[in-house]
Amino acid sequence: MTAGTERRRTAPAAAPARRRRWTFDRVSFMAVFLGLPLLIFVVFVIVPFVQAVYYSFTDWGGFSPDKDFIGLQNYVDLFHDDLFMHAVRNVALLGFIVPLVTIVTAIVLASFVTVGGPSSGRIRGVRGAGFYRAVSFFPFCIPAIVIGLIWAQMYDPSSGLLNGFLTQVGLHGFANFPWLGEVSTAMPATMFVIVWGFIGFYTVLFVAAIKGIPAEVFEAARLDGAGRFRTIVSITLPTIRDTVQTAYIYLGIAALDSFVYVAALFPNAGGPANSTLTITQDLFSTAFTRGQFGYATAMGVVLALITLAFAGVVAGVNRLSKGRSEGRA
Amino acid sequence: MMKTQGKTQVARRDVLRGMAALGVAAPLGAALASCSSGGSGGTGASATQSADLDSSTNPFGLKAGTSIEAYVYQGGYGTQYVNRAVKDVQKHFKGIKAKVAPTTNIAQALQPRFVAGNPPDLVDNAGANQIPFASVLDQLEELDFMLDVKNYQGEKISDIIYPGVKEAGMYGGKFVAMNYVLTIYALWYSASLFDKEGWQPPKTWDDALDLGAKAKAKGKYLFVFGKESASYYQTLALNSAIKEGGKDLIDRLSNADPDVWSDSHLQDVFKVLEEMVKRGYFVPGGAGTQFTKAQAKWSNDELAIMYPSGSWIQNEMKDATKAGFEMTGAPEPTMTSSPKMTYAAVRSSAGEAFTIPTHAKNAAGGKEVLRAMLSRDTAEHFSKTTLAPTVVKGSVPSDAFGSSALKSVIAMIEGAGTNVFNYTFDQKYGLGSQELVAWDGFLSGQLDAKGLTKQLQDLLNKAAKSVK
Numbered sequence: 158m159t160a161g162t163e164r165r166r167t168a169p170a171a172a173p174a175r176r177r178r179w180t181f182d183r184v185s186f187m188a189v190f191l192g193l194p195l196l197i198f199v200v201f202v203i204v205p206f207v208q209a210v211y212y213s214f215t216d217w218g219g220f221s222p223d224k225d226f227i228g229l230q231n232y233v234d235l236f237h238d239d240l241f242m243h244a245v246r247n248v249a250l251l252g253f254i255v256p257l258v259t260i261v262t263a264i265v266l267a268s269f270v271t272v273g274g275p276s277s278g279r280i281r282g283v284r285g286a287g288f289y290r291a292v293s294f295f296p297f298c299i300p301a302i303v304i305g306l307i308w309a310q311m312y313d314p315s316s317g318l319l320n321g322f323l324t325q326v327g328l329h330g331f332a333n334f335p336w337l338g339e340v341s342t343a344m345p346a347t348m349f350v351i352v353w354g355f356i357g358f359y360t361v362l363f364v365a366a367i368k369g370i371p372a373e374v375f376e377a378a379r380l381d382g383a384g385r386f387r388t389i390v391s392i393t394l395p396t397i398r399d400t401v402q403t404a405y406i407y408l409g410i411a412a413l414d415s416f417v418y419v420a421a422l423f424p425n426a427g428g429p430a431n432s433t434l435t436i437t438q439d440l441f442s443t444a445f446t447r448g449q450f451g452y453a454t455a456m457g458v459v460l461a462l463i464t465l466a467f468a469g470v471v472a473g474v475n476r477l478s479k480g481r482s483e484g485r486a
Numbered sequence: 487m488m489k490t491q492g493k494t495q496v497a498r499r500d501v502l503r504g505m506a507a508l509g510v511a512a513p514l515g516a517a518l519a520s521c522s523s524g525g526s527g528g529t530g531a532s533a534t535q536s537a538d539l540d541s542s543t544n545p546f547g548l549k550a551g552t553s554i555e556a557y558v559y560q561g562g563y564g565t566q567y568v569n570r571a572v573k574d575v576q577k578h579f580k581g582i583k584a585k586v587a588p589t590t591n592i593a594q595a596l597q598p599r600f601v602a603g604n605p606p607d608l609v610d611n612a613g614a615n616q617i618p619f620a621s622v623l624d625q626l627e628e629l630d631f632m633l634d635v636k637n638y639q640g641e642k643i644s645d646i647i648y649p650g651v652k653e654a655g656m657y658g659g660k661f662v663a664m665n666y667v668l669t670i671y672a673l674w675y676s677a678s679l680f681d682k683e684g685w686q687p688p689k690t691w692d693d694a695l696d697l698g699a700k701a702k703a704k705g706k707y708l709f710v711f712g713k714e715s716a717s718y719y720q721t722l723a724l725n726s727a728i729k730e731g732g733k734d735l736i737d738r739l740s741n742a743d744p745d746v747w748s749d750s751h752l753q754d755v756f757k758v759l760e761e762m763v764k765r766g767y768f769v770p771g772g773a774g775t776q777f778t779k780a781q782a783k784w785s786n787d788e789l790a791i792m793y794p795s796g797s798w799i800q801n802e803m804k805d806a807t808k809a810g811f812e813m814t815g816a817p818e819p820t821m822t823s824s825p826k827m828t829y830a831a832v833r834s835s836a837g838e839a840f841t842i843p844t845h846a847k848n849a850a851g852g853k854e855v856l857r858a859m860l861s862r863d864t865a866e867h868f869s870k871t872t873l874a875p876t877v878v879k880g881s882v883p884s885d886a887f888g889s890s891a892l893k894s895v896i897a898m899i900e901g902a903g904t905n906v907f908n909y910t911f912d913q914k915y916g917l918g919s920q921e922l923v924a925w926d927g928f929l930s931g932q933l934d935a936k937g938l939t940k941q942l943q944d945l946l947n948k949a950a951k952s953v954k
Contacts, residue, residue, distance in 0.1 A: 220600040220621040240920070313779065314771025338713060338773025338930055424714050426922045429773060429932065445593045447916035448621030449952065 212454040219450030231455035241456065243431055244439045245463070248413050251348065251435070252467055256408035259352045259359055260401060266293055266356070267363035268389050272375050280372045280379075290364060294357035301354060305421020308350040312336040312422075343428045351418050355411070359404050366397040402475045406468045413464055416441070436460045542636045543578075545857070546850035553583035554851030556608040557596060559616070560588035562801055563667060563838065567868040568610070571858035574638065575851075578858075582851070591615040600625060605843035607852030611663065612838050618916055619657040626662040627842040627849065629655065638861035647860070647877045648899060650906040654836040657910065664856055665836025666868075668875040670797045670895045671721055672815030672832065676808075677890060679788060687792075687816035689829055691726070691758045694819050698767040701791050708767035710790035712777025716925035717918070719759065720942075722794035725818045725833045727751035728907055732826040739911040742950030747943040754821045756935040763931050773930040782806040785813065794818065798837070800891035801873060815894040817902075831905035832898050836877055875899075915949035 213231055217224035235241050270286035283289070296304065311318050314333045323331040336346045370393070378392050394401070416437035419428070427434025436456055444453035539545045554572070558565040565588040572584040587606070589595045593615045599605045600622060611617050619626075633644035633652070648668060655663035675687055683704070688694035698708035711719060728735050731751035738746040746752075762768065769783055769790050781799070784790040785807045793799070800813055807813060817830055825831075840859070842852045858864055865878035873889050875882050875896065886893035899906070912918055924941040927933035933941070 218621045220597060220617060221625060222601055222603070309776060312774060313776065314774045315783075316779065333771035335713075335771040335774025335930065338771065338775075338926065340932065426714070426919045426926070429923070429930075430927055431920075431923055442916070442919055445615060446618060446918065447949075447952075448618035452952075 209454050210458055212451055213458045215451045216449075217451040217454075218448050219444060219453075220448065224451065227451075231452050232459070234452065235455055235459060240427075240431065240434070241436070241439055244427075244434045244436045245459075247344070247431075247433060248415070248435050248460075248463070250344065251351070251412040251415055252409045252463075255348055255351050255355075255412035256405045258348070259355050259408055260404055262352070263356055263359035263363050263404075264389065264393065264401075266360045267367055268385070268393055270360075271364055271367045272388065272393070273385055276379065280375045290361065293360045296354050296356065297358040299354070301417040302421055304350060304354045305418045308346075308353075309337070309422050312346060314338070337422055338429055340429045340432050343423075343432050347415075347418060347422055347428070347433050350422065351412060351415060354418075355408060359408070362400065362404060363397065366400040367393055370396050398475060398479065402471060405471045409467045409471065410464055413460065413467065436463075539631055539634055542640055545635045546853045548575075548579055548582075548848075548850040548854045550579055551581040552848050552851060553585070554608070554848055554855060555606040556584070556586045556610070556852065556855060557592065557606045558586055558588055558608075558610040559592055559612040559838065560590050561613050562798060563868070563872050563874065564588075566871065567666075567859065567864055568855065570867055571855050571861075571864045574858040574861065574863060575854050578638070579854070584851070584855070593617045600843070603845050605846055607842070607846040607848045608855050609841045609843060610666075610838050611841050616839075618913075619662070619910075620914060622841075622843075623658050623660065623662065625844050626660075627844050628660050628662060629664050629842065630661050632664060632853070632856065632860075635857060637857060638863070643857075643860050646879050648834065648879055648906075649904055650834045650908055651836060651877045654834070654908050654910075655839060657914070663839035663841050664860075665839050666859060666876055667837040667872075668797075668877050668895070668899070669835050669837050670815065670832050670898050671725055671794070671818070671835070672797070672894075672898060673722070673792050673794050673818055674784075674799055674813055674815050674891070675792045676785075676788065677812035677814040678810050679791065685791070688819040690819050690823055691755065691821055695758065695761070697791070698762060698765065702765075702767065706788065707769045707790045708762060709792060709794075710769040710780050710783045711772040711925075711929050712775050712780030713773050713926055714922070715777040715780065715795075716772065716929050717922045718794050719929060720921060720925055721796075721833070722818055723752060723755040723759065724909070726755050726820055728833075728909075729818065729827045729829065729831045730754075730820045730822065730825040733907055736907060736909045736911075739909060739946075740914065742911075742915070742946050744943070744947055746946070747939045751821065753935070753939070756938060758821075759928070760935040763929060768929055773926040773932075778802070778806070785811060796835075797874065797891065797895045800889065813891040815891060815898060817898060827905050827907075828902075830898070830901040830903075831907065832902045833908055834899060834902070834906040835908045835910075911946075915946065917945055917949055920945050 212224075214226055214228055215224040216227050216231075266289070270282040270290050272280050272282065274281040274283050274286070299307075312320075312335075314320060314335045317336075319336065320331050320334055323334075336342050374392055374396075375388060378388050383391065414437055415435045419433055419435050419438055422428075423433055427438060437460070440453045440456040440460070443456065444450050538547065554575070556568055556572070558568045565586055568586050572586060576582050576584070587595075590613060592609065592611055592613060596605060596609065596617065600617075605625070609617075611619070630652075633642075633647075635643055637643055637646070651665060652661050654665050655661050657663070673687060680686070683700070685697060685700065686693070688697050694708070701708050709719075724735070724739075727749065728751075731749070735746065735749060735751070738749070769780070772780055781793060781795075781803055784793045785799075785803045788808065797815065800807075803813075817832055820829055823829075840856055842849050842856070846852055860878060862878070862881075865876045865881040868874070868876050869881045869892075870887060873887060873892050875892065882892060882896055886896060912921060921942060924933065924938055924945070927941075928935070928938040
């Protein structure tokens, strides 16, 4: 690769118009490293996408080859479908809050285990940093479905650990309180589970990013009298912002999906008054229990568009805010 | 729907287990990477030679040496009974090869096969992930002929199955599903507890309210519900209203009458239930409790004294039932003591819906397996191993294998005589999960009877519009 790049750099100067010959090496190299991946990508990614978009313009029921082309009717129906719009609002909430809470908490944790240690001596994490780092990673090693099932038990009104703990410490109002059964608590409880599952991985991710910052920068800030909070806001965050952006987009995509978590916490239903219904859940039941694959596919396309828009917004915000801070500097 | 619920309960653990594998891929995979829609629908090239339905040896013209493929839902009843039926077929026909494929996800497993026009020969369309009947209705064979066929004992099948089997398998006016397991809906209680306290299962809703007060005096609750099973109380309300006011209600639901949920008989029951919620006759916290845990509060802790459910409940709770519980079923109460149907009337639906796809390569083989299942050997084997009655009469001996629940099921079905009914509207419209949300709200007191009625009606109206 490197040799090739160098040759390309020098080649134009020597002979700008010369075309390189189609040697066997070159052709086979392109076939294996360019053609094959492209083929796989087209067959397994592009074609299904195009097919999905096509299905979303039909009234396909899913179990017969018959389908009629109905244009944008599915999309028109979607926007008049109260339940679907409710699901869109729910995932918007998930996509906003879950990444925010996860990232803020993960950055704070990461700072503590890397640079938040004693304020004298060399820059290091709090005592036992390695232990905390390992422990915080544990939840990520558990499959999402298991996390969902564990927490469904934790939240159990009468025999769950959560209410058991709350009533033990004297909060008797929580006896038999259905965390997943009340409109006001179902969504926050669900978000907590998702955040809990992700936090370890993002802590480790940010730890790696912070370790990439030269310790001298933190030492200089400390000499200037910056406290821990100020260090996070003014040193850590601006330096690792690209990592944060990537994390935000990944988390957002996961939160917009959330299928596994809600399926474990609210099997077969959308939670109290549908307050935790996600697009993916609505899609699944529309396709497989109501037999409306065309309509369900339209939901999938809308979710894909929402996800793209979300990634665009996050990247856009990052670019805009970076421009401003650089301008100020 | 109630059938779905029944299966759903049996299946849910499997479903959840499968969910791990299903993971994130399922929903998007279903929509975005959907299977090929190719295939011309097939020609239905059947291996049938000359069917002679009167023949007592080979009514469907099954050719020797052919192979049969069956897809069977792997739920609480397993698939052993189909294997046994296959062995029976192999005894009667030489060189038959057969494959019984167990699956928990019928819809996902067979969707591409139906689209491509090469479905298997016999499909047990059951479980939480069953294929919506409306979607495959025109690809399923009508099974009326099955009733005229003789089984291996030479008995005509229509003579030996319980009434209501045909009704339970009717979709869009066509009899396409031969259900195999008999399911009775009832109010379940502990006969030993009721004897000890001198309580009687309620015959009217006034009795039920009295019983609620008596239970409360003992520090117990009348009812319990779980977050996935709140809609069992919809079954209770519907069954009670149908017994009180007659079967018209079933047609009105099926036709999505825009006022059906405001039916006065239904409203009467809703009001009683609302009163019970207000008086605290339901174990609190149900909307956040996993359903088998909730049911254990009745069958194991005796915190609640009654539970409305289908007859699968005994099998479902067998590991969480108190010793000496004597689980027994009684018909649901009615509003007055002189209902239009009798108090003894029961909703009898059936589970494990066996269907024969029209385009199956060896449909005769699928039918022959079904015929073997409706013969004595397999039916008796099934009841003995699962403690559940089949649709074949007399498959349960009078001692009911020592099971009080099974005994009461047989007593109820015999007590009802011809007063059996069934409805499939929520399966038809795919309403289950959304109705569940409304019922969770109602039983936890977040929604009153009026709000419940409105939500259920809105759901039905909306679904009726989208079903072609």
